[in-house]
Amino acid sequence: MYAIVIGCGRAGAEIASRMCEQGHSVVVIDRDRAAFHRLSDSFSGTTIVGHAIDEDCLVSAGIERADAVIATTYGDNSNLIAVQLARKRFNVQRAIARVKDSVRASTFERLGFETIPSTTIVGDAFEQALGWEPHQPNGSPENGN
Amino acid sequence: MFVIIAGGGKVGGQLARDLLTERHEVVVMESNPGKARALQDEIGDAVVPHDASEGRWLIDAGIGRADLLIAVTGDDEDNIVICQLGEALSEGRARTITRINNPRNSDTFRTLGIEAIVNATDLVMTMIERDVSVAPVVHLMRLRSAGLELVEMTVAEGSAADGATPEELRLPEQGGRISVILRNGEAVLPSPTTRLHAGDSIVLVAQTEFEEALGRKFAAPTIV
Numbered sequence: 017m018y019a020i021v022i023g024c025g026r027a028g029a030e031i032a033s034r035m036c037e038q039g040h041s042v043v044v045i046d047r048d049r050a051a052f053h054r055l056s057d058s059f060s061g062t063t064i065v066g067h068a069i070d071e072d073c074l075v076s077a078g079i080e081r082a083d084a085v086i087a088t089t090y091g092d093n094s095n096l097i098a099v100q101l102a103r104k105r106f107n108v109q110r111a112i113a114r115v116k117d118s119v120r121a122s123t124f125e126r127l128g129f130e131t132i133p134s135t136t137i138v139g140d141a142f143e144q145a146l147g148w149e150p151h152q153p154n155g156s157p158e159n160g161n
Numbered sequence: 162m163f164v165i166i167a168g169g170g171k172v173g174g175q176l177a178r179d180l181l182t183e184r185h186e187v188v189v190m191e192s193n194p195g196k197a198r199a200l201q202d203e204i205g206d207a208v209v210p211h212d213a214s215e216g217r218w219l220i221d222a223g224i225g226r227a228d229l230l231i232a233v234t235g236d237d238e239d240n241i242v243i244c245q246l247g248e249a250l251s252e253g254r255a256r257t258i259t260r261i262n263n264p265r266n267s268d269t270f271r272t273l274g275i276e277a278i279v280n281a282t283d284l285v286m287t288m289i290e291r292d293v294s295v296a297p298v299v300h301l302m303r304l305r306s307a308g309l310e311l312v313e314m315t316v317a318e319g320s321a322a323d324g325a326t327p328e329e330l331r332l333p334e335q336g337g338r339i340s341v342i343l344r345n346g347e348a349v350l351p352s353p354t355t356r357l358h359a360g361d362s363i364v365l366v367a368q369t370e371f372e373e374a375l376g377r378k379f380a381a382p383t384i385v
Contacts, residue, residue: 069238069266069269071268071269091238092214092242093214093236093238093239093241093242094238096238096242096245097238097241097242097269097273100273101269101272101273104272104273105269105272105273117214117215117216117217118216119215119216119217119219119220119246119250120214120215120216120242120246123216123246123249123250124245124249126249127245127249
């Protein structure tokens, strides 16, 4: 698989390194060159300094032949724009955005985009660790007042 | 009309004042505490000191019953996602309008199927600078429900529009009317003798069915 990982924070570096360990080709994009130090020794892919929604940058990262785009920056909105571009502009098969805001995550899921709702996932994990019943999500406009 | 404005900077603040003067119901969402407080001192309860792209705050602000959502934060990505989120959370009820801060992004956003984007920095600011009430903006948005669209097009080199006046261009009678020309970052109100140039952006009100025909007037000639 040829994958582009956008954002080289802890999560981005983790998934990029894991993908390399699995034998995939990986390009990591980050605005800040210093962020690449987070990549583990097992990382064998390439790195590009650039912005998540800059089409030139995405093209130079090879998005036109990418099988997957993984958007992991700290900005939910940048990630959501990146996956929309990947899907609509470049016809990338899999494009997944890390989205911290759970309402935004579920809304864009409904619109047909893949998200990793990180806050919900962490909440669920804590709940499970405490042995509690799974949480029922709310947050639609009707019951939000 | 109930209007939510995302972003309480210069543009958002001024829009809020104007809309309140026109007796519309307004909520301004501004995540910067200092900016939010300054605006609160002036217009009070109408300010929600939170990020509009944070779903729960947009719901709290009343997106479920909003007629219009105007996204004018300083960040293009935020503006787009705020509009998409607002449209989804209001189940398509709220009309959305945003601005592009960086013109380089306009193609990108058009690709995403976001049509009702006006390069509104110039448009809105000019309206404010010329002391034109924002009512025309609202009015235009209302018109859209009658099959009219607010469209922005760029004049391509060698197109029918390049070098022509609005009159010479002979836009379809009911098809479209040029509202504003955006040229070198400035908004020009067109007269019948104003000549259009390649690179100008034209904001016009067009009937949806004429949009394609209009597009051909502004597109570069195809070489066969």
